[in-house]
Amino acid sequence: MSELGYGYGYGYGYGYGYGYGYGYGYGQNRGGGGLDNGPKSAALISARDGVVGPWSQASSSTPTQYPDGNPSNVFNWSPRVRAEVFRNILLAPIDVVQSNDSWTSLWVRHAIAPPALVTDPIVVPASAQLLQMQRPSTTLFKEQLEWVNYWSSLRPERMNEILVETEDILAPMASVIDVDPTRMPYTFELLGAFHQTVVSVEMRFKNAMACRRPVRYSAQIQPMIQTPGHSTYPSGHATESFAFAYLLATLANYREQAGPGTPHSAMTEQQIAEQAYRITQNRVVAGVHFPVDNSAGSQLGLTLAENIVHRFRVAAGETPNTPPPEEPVVVSFTDADNYDFDYTKYWPEVIPGLCSAAPPCPPQGVDRNPDAILAELWKRATAEWTR
Template sequence: MEAGAQPYGGVTHYSGQMSSGLMIATDGIAGSWQPTPYLTDEQLKMDGEAHMGLWAPWVRSFLLKQEVLSRLYLKSIPGTTDDETPASLIVYHLQEDPPVPDHNDELGDFKAHSLIQMTRPTISDFQRQLDRVRDYADLRGDRFNEIHSQVGYPVPYFGTIVALHPERNRYTLEFLALTLAIASIISMRTKHAMACRRPDQLSAQVQPIIPTPGHGTLPGAHSVEAFVIVEVLSSILKLRPNDQRRKFMLRQAARISDNRVIAGVHYPVDSIAGALLGQTLGEYICARAGVEREGYAANVHIAAFNGPGVGARDFSLREMVETDHRLPSYGQRKSDPNGHLFEVDTGLPPIEPSMPLKWLFDLAQAEWSVS
């Protein structure tokens, strides 16, 4: 948080000497107190997106996180520890139905629309996944630098693909930071509900090369964050499914996901669940910003992750996104071609946009309109 303590947007913390100098200068130039004339006689429009630009970026972050998260509801369905009844979680979008006019002080009725349902793999599945974790470990020497530089948010790994620059694209970076914060919150809540043990909690031979995070393993939050970046940047830049930059970003997201398994802190199935959640959240956030995606099967796909029975199955981008350039669906999401581990579908009703969120998204998109 800025809180006036660090340089941010041209504002720095005042030293005692500066504050003293300002007091003396004010006495020297302002004269005796004159209450009029006032600089304005008008109030700002209440709750208007037009004055979002008056607030500091960290303030907008709080406002917009509330805008998005207030319409998401997570419902956990407890299972049993013996896996006889699998545990699952559903992420819903809450839509006012019918909409109530802004001038009405009554709260309308809300209808819940499922965005994604996730069902936990069995303990036997995770045990079988350990064989994959061991296989991935052979790449630790090759991926060492990537793994360490991707411990935080991996924005630079996507920025090099689309020529993202902090001076030219400050609103894009602000929107990405907002998106990643939302993705992290939903990831942590989902991890808590899924309550899945990390690889080093099932085998003493895993021995991760980075500290194991203090939260559950599924879904992989780095996968969620990486794939949410792909969807948001694709929408900001108006990339069609077959655009080369989107293809490279998808590959990068998959590589980042793999690196977490190589490091020993995740199973491949975490990447499958994380990619599915990240793509869905990315589509959803853009829909809340009023985006209409050209060339895609849907603005937001309904998704399901069915973990029981995954066994030793590996994560494969080719199974989640169409990679055959000869097909009209090239670059688009698809359901599991080898079973029912993950499913995506269309049919979600149009999502009501958030005008404050649209304000920031439009500014981000405008940054890319100058060639």
């Protein structure tokens, strides 16, 4: 897992290594205007005493309330509060189920609306299994030590990248397509909510798999960075990098399809995928992951990203609410699968883009409040890519 700083210390942490620290001072306000320190509070007390005068009930007014249930209401709050709302909505239908054996699965569970409210022409099942993951044997992990040792020769060359990526994986990926938090604030809110959702799910899988890191198999690995204090399998950097890659490639498609003069999305998509691969492989170079960790993490990240992006697009009325695949992605490796990581085996053939219909695709189903909030965030973020 990479520590992207999102939300930590109430700073909203949208810096992602850029140094902007999106919010410019949100880090101290906790919703109170950035004035929660002794000298400023004392100044406000004395200022009020000097200017307010005697209390007058007649001078009070009744403000107009925001419309009840309006999805745009969330954008009247601070980014820190919005982040919690977005993350809660995104995580609500996602479930991770651990079996009694070595398998753990990813499910999405849909709310069942009363028949009178169901207008979708497609019937979506109440629950769908998206992915199954099996814990590899210690035999395979031990065999993969040879790959970890092989890649360690690149440590001097990759050191700066590895150290940056320990805390920040979005900055090197975002540099491919010019994502700027000062010009694209809603995109960064989307990326932040998306990232926290992915991390929450990946940690559930790490806890279920409970696999030891390479250095526990051999002291000769001697990692070049501190070994993280959680399971090696699946790789968090792989999960997050490839989830980000899918989302950013989707947004790149929106930018290209909005008009001429933008980089060709196929080339951009390939470069984003290659950057995700490099970030992921650097964890093996550093000595804290096995290649098989990356194979599992990339599949988890892409599966999650595809589902989350689909939910956003359905909520925004850009695509029909089609059922998920009938068969889940199966992540399983035998003792004979002692291979290096190859992301091209898992990268999807098609990345979504702008709806090709004119006028835009009709909304699917009822505008229920949680979905409407997702739709509002998606529309505001994607608008930043089409101007």
